[in-house]
Amino acid sequence: MRPLRVVPVGDPLHVLTELRLALSASGDALLPVPATEVAESSRPDRLGPVPRRVAVVIETSGSTAAPKRVMLSTDALLASAAASSVALGGDGQWLLALPAHYIAGVQVLVRSIAAGTEPVLLPPGHFDPAVFAEYAGRLVEPLRFTSLVPVQLARLLDAAADNPAILAVLTRFTGILVGGQAVSPALIERAVLLGVRVLRTYGSSETAGGCVYDGVPIGNTVVRAVDGQLEISGSVLADGYLGDEERTRDRFVDDRGLRWYRTGDLGAVAADGTVSVTGRADNVIISGGEKVSLDAVEALVRALPGLSEAVVVRSGDPVWGQVPVVVLAAAEPPDLDQVRAAVALRLGPAARPACLVLVEALPLLASGKPDRQALEALAGR
Missing domain, CATH: 3.40.50.12780 (ANL, N-terminal domain)
Structure with a gap:
């Protein structure tokens, strides 16, 4: 030893x-x-x-x-x-x-x-x-x-x-x-x-x-x-x-x-x-009975104009169980309907983000990675 x-x-x-x-x-x-x-x-x-x-x-x-x-x-x-x-x-x-x-x-x-x-x-x-x-x-x-x-x-x-x-x-x-x-x-x-x-x-x-x-x-x-x-x-x-x-x-x-x-x-x-690599196995939610990879949603959202730094996290929902939420550091929100339509077209209706949450700055870990626990707390407010 x-x-x-x-x-x-x-x-x-x-x-x-x-x-x-x-x-x-x-x-x-x-x-x-x-x-x-x-x-x-x-x-x-x-x-x-x-x-x-x-x-x-x-x-x-x-x-x-x-x-x-x-x-x-x-x-x-x-x-x-x-x-x-x-x-x-x-x-x-x-x-x-x-x-x-x-x-x-x-x-x-x-x-x-x-x-x-x-x-x-x-x-x-x-x-x-x-x-x-x-x-x-x-x-x-x-x-x-x-x-x-x-x-x-x-x-x-x-x-x-x-x-x-x-x-x-x-x-x-x-x-x-x-x-x-x-x-x-x-x-x-x-x-x-x-x-x-x-x-x-x-x-x-x-x-x-x-x-x-x-x-x-x-x-x-x-x-x-x-x-x-x-x-x-x-x-x-x-x-x-x-x-x-x-x-x-x-x-x-x-x-x-x-x-x-x-x-x-x-x-x-x-x-x-x-x-x-498509994402983490533990970063999957069940929304309305369907599996949704939050990593897949995030990759698609980040490909949209003005959303390259967006982070997608889970949030509880009384109807669907859990839903994707987009968190973004921006002064003005992008068009949520356009974001939802783009995601639904590629990943299906269950993957559509429920809402956009704007913050002054994304909370990060010391490694530079998004602090997803803090972001989920923000998304659930």
Whole structure:
């Protein structure tokens, strides 16, 4: 067994130093957490212990699910880094633009350690395109990479449209990984038109980060669909959940000697192995006796003019049981009848949003994802 130590991520350079020790098995396993969380809680410095092979524990608290602690081995983390290197065309230098307590941030550091290159570390705090461009200018290796969430990419593209210097920085990246949540086709199209190479990634903490790039599994990752839900196998899988054997047994299953992670995502795998994700299995409502995927409704709504940042959540209804509600940060509401007609045409009458809720700003998690619990509370007012 191995001690597990809490590491605040306020100083990314310190996290990088500790991570090198953890991966080499000469230091404790790490649980990276926001610096404010340590300051405001009585969390002890050391937890655990954890299995000897575990190097990092990622604590997740998604927008809908209960928090969990994902145990990742050195082998899984390095397998992910190696697969990413092959998929991207080689080792390179990375810019850390995400918090190091998220798997995408940790993997930027792991890839840097595996490649033997020094990452450029963006200062913690509010994401500023100008600051990003300044630090990106410090990358000196021929191959240059970064990992972002969609909202960061959108802000960079907005800034690049008016600032040639920022655009020049973006086009110098060999690849920009974008994941953590669904990426709209319109956002990808904007990047392509500007000459920015973006790769959509799919994965989670349980798969040591992105394990599918632009629909193609990387490394020895295998994806299958079982009853419409995606399952993943390969060297990148986590060991399970710390202190939660029941959840581990539910999510990580053995099938004829091969270990699979049940993602809880709806999707399909084409004959050529290309993976498509349509939404979360737990983000489905029953409205008037019919199943409605809120992710499918949201994707369609976001394709409508002026609704690219809209979020669709559930709300109780005395007649239909539950109904979709569109939440949008806007001063003027779009035409609800047009939105309902567009959704009904593609997804059927049961999927029509019941109403539009306007807010000054969408509540977000620290990762940049919409805080769906807060949004559902707003929708139900």
